[in-house]
Amino acid sequence: MQYRQLGRSGLQASVVGLGTWQWCGVWGEPMAQKQATALMDRARELGVNLVDTAECYGDHVSESLLGKALAGQRQDWLVATKFGHVPGSESPEADWQPESVRRQLAASLKALDTDYIDIYQFHSGGDEQLDNEALWEMLHRQREAGVIRCLGVSIGNPGNVRQVLRAAELGADVIQVTWNCLQRKAGEAVLPACREHELGVINRTPLASGFLGGRYAPGARWPENDVRSMRRPEKIDEELDKARTIIGESVPEGQSPAAWALAWCLKNPAITSVIPGSRTLEQLEDSVRAVELLEG
Numbered sequence: 001m002q003y004r005q006l007g008r009s010g011l012q013a014s015v016v017g018l019g020t021w022q023w024c025g026v027w028g029e030p031m032a033q034k035q036a037t038a039l040m041d042r043a044r045e046l047g048v049n050l051v052d053t054a055e056c057y058g059d060h061v062s063e064s065l066l067g068k069a070l071a072g073q074r075q076d077w078l079v080a081t082k083f084g085h086v087p088g089s090e091s092p093e094a095d096w097q098p099e100s101v102r103r104q105l106a107a108s109l110k111a112l113d114t115d116y117i118d119i120y121q122f123h124s125g126g127d128e129q130l131d132n133e134a135l136w137e138m139l140h141r142q143r144e145a146g147v148i149r150c151l152g153v154s155i156g157n158p159g160n161v162r163q164v165l166r167a168a169e170l171g172a173d174v175i176q177v178t179w180n181c182l183q184r185k186a187g188e189a190v191l192p193a194c195r196e197h198e199l200g201v202i203n204r205t206p207l208a209s210g211f212l213g214g215r216y217a218p219g220a221r222w223p224e225n226d227v228r229s230m231r232r233p234e235k236i237d238e239e240l241d242k243a244r245t246i247i248g249e250s251v252p253e254g255q256s257p258a259a260w261a262l263a264w265c266l267k268n269p270a271i272t273s274v275i276p277g278s279r280t281l282e283q284l285e286d287s288v289r290a291v292e293l294l295e296g
């Protein structure tokens with residue numbers, strides 16, 4: 001494994017981390033505790049130390065699975081979670097008011113079975129919600145109290161450089177953004193601004209939702225309980241066709257397309273860590289092989 005400093009936070013994050021959106025039941029069936037624990041144990045053995053989750057991956061479903069998997073190994077991990085949505089029975093309701101976020105923080109701590117969060121991220125809200133100074137005052141008080149180690153902004157739109165500049169002004173150290181060789185928007189302004197302001201970058205969707213994993217060809221479709229089923233079929237086929245071309249032209253014979261695609265992201269000097277949603281031990285081990293492709 002290799003480690004990079006997460007902006008000015010002082011935290012050292014593994015270049016390959018782990019995303020947990022896949023665990024909560026909107027990418028097929030929810031993950032069983034045994035599988036989540038096995039993934040975390042193996043990830044730790046491989047040197048992975050960054051795990052990303054969120055309040056609204058189910059009603060704290062991913063956080064709770066993660067909390068149990070962290071038993072006895074909490075200190076080995078940088079746990080990144082998010083705020084801004086109150087999970088409900090139907091769908092999460094956005095709420096960015098300081099008092100609500102303080103309650104959301106308490107709920108995340110309980111689900112994660114921990115007394116601190118390493119990276120607490122604004123979860124893809126609008127500019128108006130981000131600009132709420134009272135919210136950031138409350139978050140900084142929690143940081144001073146040791147409940148939060150550093151603050152981040154997960155930007156919804158990879159072209160939203162304004163949120164990067166505001167994040168730096170508001171005292172956040174980390175940006176989370178979509179970046180992969182199919183979706184390169186962040187490379188135009190967001191990633192250069194992160195470098196300029198010394199913000200760490202957590203790279204989400206590094207496999208373009210699995211489209212760069214080499215498993216799917218145009219015509220692939222997913223069952224209703226998989227978020228990918230909500231996309232327009234023409235758009236799916238167009239993206240899969242592009243992915244096939246990139247893989248065909250760039251990935252050397254015998255090499256893993258996923259490892260290649262993750263290394264592609266990590267070769268941009270703005271990126272601190274990629275967080276692929278590896279769902280199986282095989283995918284996890286394959287994703288970690290990206291590190292071998294960074295050498296030389």
Ligand SMILES: NC(=O)c1ccc[n+]([C@@H]2O[C@H](COP(=O)([O-])OP(=O)(O)OC[C@H]3O[C@@H](n4cnc5c(N)ncnc54)[C@H](OP(=O)(O)O)[C@@H]3O)[C@@H](O)[C@H]2O)c1
Nearest residue numbers: 019020021154204205206207208209210213258276277283
């Ligand atoms: N707003 C936000 O803050 C936000 C939004 C999105 C995601 N995220 C975070 O980012 C994480 C990752 O992003 P993502 O979920 O959008 O997508 P992603 O990581 O680009 O793709 C995930 C999919 O890639 C496939 N995969 C994983 N490892 C593989 C491997 N080694 N070889 C082949 N295929 C592999 C799996 O597909 P199959 O299921 O087909 O096996 C998996 O479901 C999430 O888990 C979440 O923590 C945050």
